[in-house]
Amino acid sequence: MQIAVALVSLFSLLSLISADVVTSFKPQCMEFFYRGMVPIWGEATPDAARICQRFVNRYHFATLYDTHHRIAVYSAYHFQPSNGGGREKRWFVEPQLVNSSWQAGMKTGEKLGKDHPGVYQGERQALNEDYKNSGFDRGHLNPNGHHAVPSSNATFTLTNVVPQNTKLNQNAWRMYEAELTDLFRAKCSKAYVLVGAIPSAHNWIGKNQTKRVNVPDYLWNAFCCVDNNGKPVQSGGGSARNTKDNCVERHSLDGLGKFLKRFTNKPVGELFDNNCI
Template identity: 70%
Template sequence: MVNTYKYLGLWVDNKLNWSCNTPHLYKKGQSRLYFLRRLRSFNICKKLLRMFYQSVVAGVLFYAVVCWGSSTAKKDLSLLEKLIRKAGSVVGMKLDTGDSGREKDTKETAGHYGQCWASSAHGFAYQFQLSNGGGRENRWFVEPQLVDRSWQGEMKDGYWLGQNHPNVYLGERQALNEDFTNSGFDRGHLNPNEHHAVPSHNATFTLTNVVPQNPKLNKNAWRIHESQLTELHVALGWFLEKCPKAYVLVGTIPSADSWIVKNNVKHVNIPDYLWNAYCCVDNNDRPIQSGAARARNTEDNLVEQLSLDELETFLQQFIAHPVGELFYNNCRA
């Protein structure tokens, strides 16, 4: 006789009791902490770490909690609380153990993609989503809290924020839309809008999520490369059958002395390279496929396909501390 069953992502025993679900959640949550620790090793700010925790770790721990929560023993709840405390020590702040806090932070994640990467290889981590429609944003957003910490955290249209605060310069700690005007560079997405469903799709149009990108590269080879992950899943039916989840890292290698200059001030760094990496996993988080790429930010218009090991070796040239594995076990089955 089978003692436990997995139904809609939850574990239940043959007496229709959900208590066996918690150990499985704990094990899965522990594996997700690896990604959180990897992000922290790159000196990412607490706010972005907290967002990653809420979407990738808490999303697992609190999934369908209304079904199993009431039947969970105290010892099992203490396991989950212990895991949340571990995550809190990684993030560097106390994390909410309740669903209300998770909902609040999930909304923040959808409305805020602030760049807080402090090492010499700037970048983001995100989970790939199939598009659910929605057109391209015509507006570019800025992060109010990068102007004044007392201002609200949700991104705002840069034009209207400037109208509301005419005597405040918004670009002290972030790029502004006018920085790119007549610069000769495109506003190149790091975290691509086509890799997200609405409303996360709209949130990628914040200027902390773009870098000065060579127009030829942005409109041709890099655009095609970004589309390949989507095409792999959609056109071949691969996403639904074998790869329901894909984790992506994307970033740049800043240049030593190439900048967009405004009023004789070096304001926005023009990166030498763009890079990304992905790890496809099944519903049980077993790796299926991985890949990586890099491109010089030049007219060469060339994207070089790499393995994860090759990308790690490349990044190590620019980072003082050990890069280590980009994904858990380097996305090996």
């Protein structure tokens, strides 16, 4: 009897560890947070889902996902120099946001539909069809250009994108990401990054008179660079209104904390352990 109970307990633990949608980022996604510290920012988001983004049987980054607004609160990753892989042409969804008992690992909506015919996939997440003819880009939070293949492919999950103004996405925000690439290559042995969105009060992509995907008011970014010994060497962040204003404002981590405080009555807390000092 004791052996049977032990085997059941072990099976339950292994099932939890293999899951994509988890109750806590620990233990499988902690590598994407500096010194294993998950920020308290966003923890109070109602119905938030914690996703260990899994692709080709590996974890590539972590996302705190707002299932009500159907956009990410933030994605957390560490920078990888690109290895020149091509741009992914598919868009993925998270099966376990449809049914928690389904298989782990992102899939295309088409493939998931063949596995589970007739099941609606969009109750708790955005779908590719939501973005079609919406006037908005599928704006990556965790950018594909900050990764090597296959991690770059994994960023093409709809749980990692938000409706982004086309001009901002293709100009100022893209240039800001490129600026960070140069900084991370030149100054950092490893760079830990958070990229998030601030939902709007009333701006949504609608389909069939239904609010489907919230159009965020702002995008924001925070980074912590460390040397070969894990010692912080540089930090900072940026924010941008999600409009054709096409401008990114740079911040210190303290300044970014003050910026985020404007949008919540909850404590913001540190985004990185010891504020990356």
